[in-house]
Amino acid sequence: MKLPILLIIIHLSSLACTFKILYLVPFPAPSHWYWLKNFSEELLKRGHYVTAVTSYRRPQPHPNYTEIIIHPPYNFSDFPASDFFSMKFNTVVNNLFLTWDVGLSSTEHAFKDKNVAEFINKTDLAFDVVILEQFFHDSWLPFAKKFDAPLLTIATLGHADYLDNAMGLITPSYVPHHVLTFTDNMSFYERCINLFWRLTDAFLRKYYYMAKMQEMADKYFRNAFNGSVPSILEIEKNISFRIINSHHSLSFARPRMPALTYIAGIHIKPVQVLPADVQDFLDSGSEFGVIYFSFGSCIRSVDLPEEKLLAFIETFRLLKQKVLWKFENDTLPNLPPNVFIRKWLPQNDVLAHPNVKLFLTHGGIFGTQESIYWSVPMLFIPIYSDQFRNAKRCVDAGFAEIISFQELSVQNLHEKLNMILDQNSYSNRINLVSQQFRDNLVDPMEESMYWIEFLARHKHHYPIFKPHSTHVPWYTYFYLDIIFFAIITLYITFALTKYGLKKIWQSFDTEKNIKQKFN
Ligand SMILES: *[C@@H]1O[C@H](CO)[C@@H](O)[C@H](O)[C@H]1NC(C)=O
Ligand SMILES: *[C@@H]1O[C@H](CO)[C@@H](O)[C@H](O)[C@H]1NC(C)=O
Ligand SMILES: *[C@@H]1O[C@H](CO)[C@@H](O)[C@H](O)[C@H]1NC(C)=O
Ligand SMILES: *[C@@H]1O[C@H](CO)[C@@H](O)[C@H](O)[C@H]1NC(C)=O
Ligand SMILES: *[C@@H]1O[C@H](CO)[C@@H](O)[C@H](O)[C@H]1NC(C)=O
Ligand SMILES: *[C@@H]1O[C@H](CO)[C@@H](O)[C@H](O)[C@H]1NC(C)=O
Ligand SMILES: *[C@@H]1O[C@H](CO)[C@@H](O)[C@H](O)[C@H]1NC(C)=O
Ligand SMILES: *[C@@H]1O[C@H](CO)[C@@H](O)[C@H](O)[C@H]1NC(C)=O
Numbered sequence: 001m002k003l004p005i006l007l008i009i010i011h012l013s014s015l016a017c018t019f020k021i022l023y024l025v026p027f028p029a030p031s032h033w034y035w036l037k038n039f040s041e042e043l044l045k046r047g048h049y050v051t052a053v054t055s056y057r058r059p060q061p062h063p064n065y066t067e068i069i070i071h072p073p074y075n076f077s078d079f080p081a082s083d084f085f086s087m088k089f090n091t092v093v094n095n096l097f098l099t100w101d102v103g104l105s106s107t108e109h110a111f112k113d114k115n116v117a118e119f120i121n122k123t124d125l126a127f128d129v130v131i132l133e134q135f136f137h138d139s140w141l142p143f144a145k146k147f148d149a150p151l152l153t154i155a156t157l158g159h160a161d162y163l164d165n166a167m168g169l170i171t172p173s174y175v176p177h178h179v180l181t182f183t184d185n186m187s188f189y190e191r192c193i194n195l196f197w198r199l200t201d202a203f204l205r206k207y208y209y210m211a212k213m214q215e216m217a218d219k220y221f222r223n224a225f226n227g228s229v230p231s232i233l234e235i236e237k238n239i240s241f242r243i244i245n246s247h248h249s250l251s252f253a254r255p256r257m258p259a260l261t262y263i264a265g266i267h268i269k270p271v272q273v274l275p276a277d278v279q280d281f282l283d284s285g286s287e288f289g290v291i292y293f294s295f296g297s298c299i300r301s302v303d304l305p306e307e308k309l310l311a312f313i314e315t316f317r318l319l320k321q322k323v324l325w326k327f328e329n330d331t332l333p334n335l336p337p338n339v340f341i342r343k344w345l346p347q348n349d350v351l352a353h354p355n356v357k358l359f360l361t362h363g364g365i366f367g368t369q370e371s372i373y374w375s376v377p378m379l380f381i382p383i384y385s386d387q388f389r390n391a392k393r394c395v396d397a398g399f400a401e402i403i404s405f406q407e408l409s410v411q412n413l414h415e416k417l418n419m420i421l422d423q424n425s426y427s428n429r430i431n432l433v434s435q436q437f438r439d440n441l442v443d444p445m446e447e448s449m450y451w452i453e454f455l456a457r458h459k460h461h462y463p464i465f466k467p468h469s470t471h472v473p474w475y476t477y478f479y480l481d482i483i484f485f486a487i488i489t490l491y492i493t494f495a496l497t498k499y500g501l502k503k504i505w506q507s508f509d510t511e512k513n514i515k516q517k518f519n
Contacts, residue, residue: 019128020126021127022149023050023053024053024130025133026070026140027133029297031364031366032135033055035366039154039266042448053070055071055073078105084383085299085383085405087383087406089385092197096201098385103137103209106137110140111139117220120220120224121224126147127147127149128459131152131153132144132152133154134153134239134242139213139214141239142221144235144238152452154242155244157178157245158244158245158246159178159244159246159251161198161201162201164255164257167239169257170477171254173186178386178389181389183252206233213232214231237466240465241454241465242259243451244263245264245266245365249372249437259465259466261448261451263444264369264444265373266448268369268370271348271349281322282353286355289356289358290356291322292358292360293312294345294361295362296367300328308408311408313334315410320338321338324350325342326345327341329341352374357427358417359379361380362380364390375430377426377430378394379416380403382405399426401420
């Protein structure tokens with residue numbers, strides 16, 4: 001008697017836990033997908049049905065996984081390597097426009113894809129949650145509205161003030177703009193610069209970037225919404241939850257709205273077996289250690305200007321350490337004997353090898369986190385976007401150094417490499433931060449899954465965490481209406497009092513005059 005009831009309960013609870021999830025990842029950079037596919041894989045492991053819009057095919061088909069493949073993938077040729085290496089993105093404004101422009105063009109490319117267009121036309125689908133990578137494809141926000149499902153976003157590059165603004169939080173004077181390298185202790189001059197860029201960003205984002213995104217949404221969702229596509233700025237305010245690639249061990253203390261969580265390190269997995277030749281090379285470096293050198297997946301070492309390429313080669317020749325270099329060519333003329341090149345390397349497993357003593361990196365967010373996790377001090381050569389900020393934080397934390405790409409030479413590269421390799425302070429500092437980075441109340445993947453499933457379970461009551469500040473105008477937010485009212489009240493009181501006193505004085509004066517006349 002009891003057993004069937006138990007079975008029914010188990011059956012019901014397992015049914016209740018299976019959701020249909022739409023996973024939108026239009027951005028084509030391999031490093032993003034390499035990170036983001038961990039979420040969809042985990043959802044599948046938990047028995048959910050996942051429909052993913054992405055540029056990458058899953059190696060093996062899965063019965064619960066539906067792919068809408070953007071094909072051919074977006075071609076980054078509008079953003080050539082020469083622009084990166086000429087340090088075109090060394091300024092705040094160029095970095096803002098880089099992310100916006102790459103976002104606008106890759107989003108439009110994805111919209112034009114036949115598979116995506118067919119998917120937008122579908123009317124027979126239903127989802128419990130819509131997940132969107134919150135990089136720079138805001139014109140995809142209406143998918144949540146189309147399927148009338150709660151929306152969760154994943155902010156790949158970490159916390160930023162435009163995320164706060166949409167959540168009804170205008171962060172105060174001690175939070176630097178996300179592409180500036182200031183700390184939270186800013187001088188008067190730095191606060192001026194910070195305020196300037198925050199206002200400029202807010203203005204340009206609304207009237208340039210989001211306006212173009214809205215145009216795009218209006219165009220491609222026109223049929224889906226019978227011509228009246230909702231405002232993406234409004235949908236943005238309705239995002240129910242945000243999963244942010246930041247970690248408290250590496251961020252300033254900053255105010256946070258309730259509907260978000262930090263999950264950095266989510267992608268880091270136990271070590272796997274390395275290719276035999278890479279393993280042998282790393283093992284052979286036990287005496288002096290190995291330097292691992294990579295510019296990541298978007299920038300390629302093979303595109304380096306000749307002069308800088310030679311600077312690297314000649315510096316490595318001077319070292320007693322071995323160097324493992326992610327270099328995208330089979331051969332490199334004049335390669336010193338202590339250097340090993342390979343077109344692609346399993347970075348996480350390489351950094352986990354105990355002989356790796358230093359990571360020479362551009363400062364991409366995923367590599368920086370992997371290096372912290374495996375306690376490998378870093379020498380940064382930042383090139384664009386968040387890399388300057390990531391580098392500065394690690395330098396300030398005492399476990400990294402930085403070289404500007406323009407000034408890079410055999411002399412300063414050699415000097416900084418030796419500085420890090422010869423002193424224990426860098427590895428001591430990173431060991432401490434690494435321990436904090438690994439020490440979480442809940443496993444970050446577990447926590448992300450909790451929030452996705454939470455939204456699916458409560459889909460008819462969202463958004464529950466939306467603060468009232470998303471509804472109020474800016475002058476109310478900053479108390480300016482009350483200040484204005486107080487000033488007016490004071491002014492009126494003052495004016496009335498002055499007028500009254502004047503009248504009394506006048507009447508007193510007239511009385512005196514009359515008296516004088518009659519005397
Ligand atoms: C697909 O989803 C169903 C329902 O959750 C589950 O029972 C099944 O095991 C899943 N299949 C795979 C291969 O994970
Ligand atoms: C990208 O576009 C450029 C220039 O239009 C072309 O030369 C290149 O072959 C394209 N790359 C791919 C992978 O299609
Ligand atoms: C989507 O629907 C619209 C209007 O019905 C139609 O004009 C368009 O060709 C459809 N697109 C695709 C890819 O099916
Ligand atoms: C903030 O920076 C100033 C100037 O660099 C320094 O004097 C002060 O001690 C710093 N304050 C804190 C709390 O770190
Ligand atoms: C669009 O209009 C058609 C016919 O007027 C209607 O059947 C359909 O429900 C509408 N769709 C939406 C999303 O409002
Ligand atoms: C945002 O959510 C509110 C409910 O809080 C709803 O009334 C409104 O229509 C939503 N706006 C959009 C554009 O989805
Ligand atoms: C994340 O994805 C990478 C790449 O597929 C995979 O090797 C790794 O095991 C995943 N990490 C976790 C924690 O599942
Ligand atoms: C790449 O390899 C080719 C031969 O395979 C060689 O001619 C070329 O110089 C290499 N490029 C660089 C930048 O080393």
